[in-house]
Amino acid sequence: MDITFDQVSYIYQPNSPFEYRALKDLSFSIPSGSFVAVIGHTGSGKSTLIQHLNGLLKPTKGTVTLGEYQLKAKEKNKELRELREKVGVVFQYPEHQLFEETVAKDIAFGPRNFGVNEGEIDRRVNEAIQATHLDEELLERSPFDLSGGQMRRVAISGVLAMNPEVLVLDEPTAGLDPHGQKEIMEMFYDLHQKKKLTTVLVTHSMEDALAYADQVIILNKGEVYMQGSPLELFKKQKALEEVQLDVPEVIEFITKANEKLGADIEYTGQSIADLAKEMADFVRGGRDHE
Amino acid sequence: MSSSLIIGQYVPGNSVIHRIDPRSKIAIIFFYVVIVFFANSVMSYGVLALFAIGASLISKVPFPYLMKGLKPVWFLVLFTFILHLIVTKQGDVLISILGWEIYREGVVQGAAISLRFFLLILVTSLLTLTTTPIEITDAIEELLGPLKKVRFPVHELALMMSISLRFIPTLMQETEKISKAQASRGVDFRTGAFKDRVRAVIPLLVPLFVSAFKRAEDLAMAMEARGYQGGEGRTKLRELTISRRDIAAYIVFAGIVTALFLTRS
Ligand SMILES: Nc1ncnc2c1ncn2[C@@H]1O[C@H](COP(=O)(O)OP(=O)(O)O)[C@@H](O)[C@H]1O
Ligand SMILES: [Mg+2]
Numbered sequence: 001m002d003i004t005f006d007q008v009s010y011i012y013q014p015n016s017p018f019e020y021r022a023l024k025d026l027s028f029s030i031p032s033g034s035f036v037a038v039i040g041h042t043g044s045g046k047s048t049l050i051q052h053l054n055g056l057l058k059p060t061k062g063t064v065t066l067g068e069y070q071l072k073a074k075e076k077n078k079e080l081r082e083l084r085e086k087v088g089v090v091f092q093y094p095e096h097q098l099f100e101e102t103v104a105k106d107i108a109f110g111p112r113n114f115g116v117n118e119g120e121i122d123r124r125v126n127e128a129i130q131a132t133h134l135d136e137e138l139l140e141r142s143p144f145d146l147s148g149g150q151m152r153r154v155a156i157s158g159v160l161a162m163n164p165e166v167l168v169l170d171e172p173t174a175g176l177d178p179h180g181q182k183e184i185m186e187m188f189y190d191l192h193q194k195k196k197l198t199t200v201l202v203t204h205s206m207e208d209a210l211a212y213a214d215q216v217i218i219l220n221k222g223e224v225y226m227q228g229s230p231l232e233l234f235k236k237q238k239a240l241e242e243v244q245l246d247v248p249e250v251i252e253f254i255t256k257a258n259e260k261l262g263a264d265i266e267y268t269g270q271s272i273a274d275l276a277k278e279m280a281d282f283v284r285g286g287r288d289h290e
Numbered sequence: 291m292s293s294s295l296i297i298g299q300y301v302p303g304n305s306v307i308h309r310i311d312p313r314s315k316i317a318i319i320f321f322y323v324v325i326v327f328f329a330n331s332v333m334s335y336g337v338l339a340l341f342a343i344g345a346s347l348i349s350k351v352p353f354p355y356l357m358k359g360l361k362p363v364w365f366l367v368l369f370t371f372i373l374h375l376i377v378t379k380q381g382d383v384l385i386s387i388l389g390w391e392i393y394r395e396g397v398v399q400g401a402a403i404s405l406r407f408f409l410l411i412l413v414t415s416l417l418t419l420t421t422t423p424i425e426i427t428d429a430i431e432e433l434l435g436p437l438k439k440v441r442f443p444v445h446e447l448a449l450m451m452s453i454s455l456r457f458i459p460t461l462m463q464e465t466e467k468i469s470k471a472q473a474s475r476g477v478d479f480r481t482g483a484f485k486d487r488v489r490a491v492i493p494l495l496v497p498l499f500v501s502a503f504k505r506a507e508d509l510a511m512a513m514e515a516r517g518y519q520g521g522e523g524r525t526k527l528r529e530l531t532i533s534r535r536d537i538a539a540y541i542v543f544a545g546i547v548t549a550l551f552l553t554r555s
Binding site: 017051054056081084085087088089091094096097098099109110113114144158159162 | 301302352355464467468470471472473474475476477478492493496497500501
């Protein structure tokens with residue numbers, strides 16, 4: 001599903017002393033099937049932005065277009081339900097939304113609301129727990145008896161079971177251990193490729209943005225600060241530092257190494273092994289000349 | 291949802307009214323509420339209104355906020371006014387509509403009662419609009435202080451109040467967050483049959499209760515870990531102090547009371 005933001009502004013609590021302009025004239029587009037990372041400092045408007053993707057919020061000004069759906073200020077939408085079925089949102093700390101008696105029922109909650117038939121629901125529940133590596137034994141347990149990491153996987157399964165075309169992820173790995181973080185991100189990337197999803201990932205991890213995204217949008221104080229491919233953006237260390245963002249470790253390392261060795265190795269997404277080889281070649285080459 | 295208030299009703303500001311000691315504000319408003327019932331002439335109502343409107347202007351709180359407090363009761367105000375019009379049958383007949391006679395006293399009394407309501411709500415809103423909930427709690431704890439002598443748990447009461455106040459915005463945010471998450475999973479809170487809408491509340495309430503209990507447990511543990519043991523011998527971070535501002539406020543109020551009794555008929 002193609003997604004376009006056209007001059008979108010959003011104001012919280014307009015016409016009150018608490019009025020706050022959270023988004024200011026955002027314009028960008030996300031082609032169907034791409035993986036977009038949204039990065040920005042806390043409070044820069046990331047969560048506000050993604051709530052426009054399934055009509056939880058409507059722009060105060062401007063237009064959001066998702067496939068054939070249009071969200072505009074002051075326009076009532078009748079087909080929000082259909083839109084919400086197609087756009088799955090994994091919120092920050094999604095385990096807070098669990099409520100059913102059993103894990104299976106909770107995962108089935110979304111599809112059931114959208115009127116999917118029981119046989120299909122069972123199939124989707126099983127598919128979802130396979131994707132999130134949840135043990136089948138857990139299906140009949142109460143979600144509140146599980147560990148934090150397991151609860152997170154149940155909540156994510158609940159969104160996946162809706163079979164969305166667009167997957168929106170708001171810091172999906174916050175608060176998980178490093179191993180769990182990697183596993184979950186790999187899972188999302190896998191699904192993104194297999195199911196040809198359009199994925200919007202809000203993250204603080206430059207590493208994740210570099211590893212998975214085709215396009216990065218950097219927000220600062222509600223405005224698009226920079227936008228482009230990760231390789232392109234992460235070269236601009238100065239500009240990133242200005243909005244308190246780091247460059248990914250690999251790139252920082254290469255910059256430093258280049259300075260030290262007087263080399264001009266460029267990062268084009270090569271693996272650590274290739275990079276090491278390139279560097280070794282350079283150092284060796286340098287010696288040979290002496 | 292987004293138009294709901296974030297932190298109680300408090301509107302941050304730096305006016306004299308904001309900075310008067312909360313104990314003074316509560317005391318003055320308490321006596322104001324009492325003397326409102328002593329007004330009985332146009333002039334005396336004028337004096338009371340002057341005080342309330344003057345204080346509102348000085349506080350610089352935007353007008354719509356002052357009127358917000360009236361919202362839940364304007365119906366009651368209107369109702370009592372109309373009741374007076376219908377029931378009171380004293381004085382001259384002013385007009386008669388379709389056989390209904392409206393008497394002079396009815397209008398006068400109806401207007402007086404409505405004005406009283408209006409003034410009471412205005413000053414009490416002004417208190418909550420210019421004083422943080424924490425200040426109000428502190429002030430109540432101080433003002434109720436003497437009751438400690440008879441073993442009334444004043445400190446615990448104040449603690450309960452401030453904890454509840456502290457968690458109201460948190461719970462409201464949580465409610466908003468969870469209802470958005472469930473709406474994204476296809477729950478419709480707005481339309482549908484009554485039965486369905488009641489059912490839609492369960493996915494909202496269960497997570498809310500779970501998180502409220504969890505928060506309560508965490509808070510209790512954090513308080514214990516830091517050696518909390520009640521009010522005995524406990525000092526305060528914010529000491530309330532009476533300043534020249536407060537003295538001035540009392541003097542102005544004393545002037546208003548005097549003027550009120552001079553203008554009573
Ligand atoms: N419900 C709300 N009411 C008022 N202001 C809000 C609300 N939600 C968020 N904000 C404000 O909007 C800004 C952007 O918030 P958010 O989109 O959550 O940022 P991020 O996800 O990038 O941390 C913040 O300054 C926040 O205080
Ligand atoms: Mg956020």
